[in-house]
Amino acid sequence: MNENILGIVAGVLTSVxxxxxxxxxxxEKNVEDISLVMLLILISGLSLWVWYGVMKNELPxxxxxxxxVLVNLSLLIYYLKFNKKT
Amino acid sequence: MNENILGIVAGVLTSVxxxxxxxxxxxEKNVEDISLVMLLILISGLSLWVWYGVMKNELPxxxxxxxxVLVNLSLLIYYLKFNKKT
Numbered sequence: 001m002n003e004n005i006l007g008i009v010a011g012v013l014t015s016v017x018x019x020x021x022x023x024x025x026x027x028e029k030n031v032e033d034i035s036l037v038m039l040l041i042l043i044s045g046l047s048l049w050v051w052y053g054v055m056k057n058e059l060p061x062x063x064x065x066x067x068x069v070l071v072n073l074s075l076l077i078y079y080l081k082f083n084k085k086t
Numbered sequence: 087m088n089e090n091i092l093g094i095v096a097g098v099l100t101s102v103x104x105x106x107x108x109x110x111x112x113x114e115k116n117v118e119d120i121s122l123v124m125l126l127i128l129i130s131g132l133s134l135w136v137w138y139g140v141m142k143n144e145l146p147x148x149x150x151x152x153x154x155v156l157v158n159l160s161l162l163i164y165y166l167k168f169n170k171k172t
Contacts, residue, residue, distance in 0.1 A: 003138060
């Protein structure tokens, strides 16, 4: 199989699997189960993956990790907005 | 920065961020918040990323996605073991 097609299919699958958590948080406005530290670690890691993709010039890596950064930044914004402990 | 080091740092960060969910499920034996369909989609996507890494011969991609497959297969096993609906 062509590597780029494989990467894009892989990226679509892992991206799709992230959506429900975001939808759930938006719907229920409940961020209790989210750990701020882990979210920050995840966003840092995903951003480094984007950087890695740019250095290696691999579009599937860049696209899927950029999407994941966006989803998790949205979770972060919701966390900061709805977290009752802060 | 060396691409492999960048990839390994990125992989460690995204891998670390997965651990708490697994620990939480193991500790609380509560899999209510896990969607079986999404877990299967995620495991399929991650497996394709491993395949992509093998084709491109990129160790950081292979290692971090293999780890993610293991974590999510463990979640799947716990899901099948503790889900009360089945």
